[in-house]
Amino acid sequence: MSELTIYDASDDVRRLEQTSTxxxxxxxxxxIGVQYDVWGLRDSVTPETADDDILAAYAPEIARLKAEGGYVTGDILRLKPGTADTAPLRAKFLSEHTHGEDEVRFFTEGAAAFYLRSENTIYRMVLNAGDLLSVPALTRHWFDMGPNPGFTTIRLFNNPEGWVAKYTGDPIAERVPYFEG
Ligand SMILES: [Fe+2]
Structure with a gap:
């Protein structure tokens, strides 16, 4: 279930609000400037669908978002369920960081959580297949794919070479519930 939980992290982490609406x-x-949308799922897209065919299936939505956000390229990132030794990969995105460009993800399979920070308020967004999230450049955030990850996501970029994580060094991610799904 896609669900947003908002925490106050100014002292101890306190849950303020939770919704799946x-x-x-x-x-x-x-x-906080973050775009969430439900694009839903296409019957034609299965775990076996080729990258180009997934992009084609969502061509109208992608074209609209490209026009709105100035994105020039898109690709597919897949992590098959059951992939061995994913802990180092999970850890890589599990610390607070920023990017010089937007982080845009549309999930066609699986689930994962994005954590977005605005001052001392944390937005924990669990995304499922059919969900779009666009995180603006310079927003403090982290990502938890969980202990048994498996997902397929469309990514859109202004400039793929510019997608570099800049870690803030703040250990705040350790204080907010991890994604265990
Ligand atoms: Fe990121």
Missing amino acids: PVLIKRLLSE
């Missing part, structure tokens, strides 16, 4: 999630995230 898409229209409310959309509104709450838009208040």
Whole structure:
């Protein structure tokens, strides 16, 4: 289930609000400049569908988002369920960081959590297949693929070479519940 949980992390981590209502999630995230949308799933897309065919299946949505956000390229990132030794990969994105460009993800399979920070408020967004999230450049965030990851996601870029994580060094991610799904 896609779900947004908001925490106050100013002292100890305290849960403020939780919702799985898409229209409310959309509104709450838009208040910090983060775009959430439900594109839904295409029957033609299965775990065996080739990358180009996934991109083609969502061509209208991708074209719209490219026009809105100035994205020039898109690709598919897959992590097959049951992949061995994913702990180092999970750890790589599990510390707070920023990017010089937007981080745009649309999940066609699987689930994962994005954590977005605005001052001392943390937005923990569990995404499922059918969900789009666009995190603006310079937003403090981290990503948890969970202990048994498996997902397929469309990524859109302004400039793929510019996608570099800049770690803030703040250990705040350790204080907010991990994604165990
Ligand atoms: Fe990131």
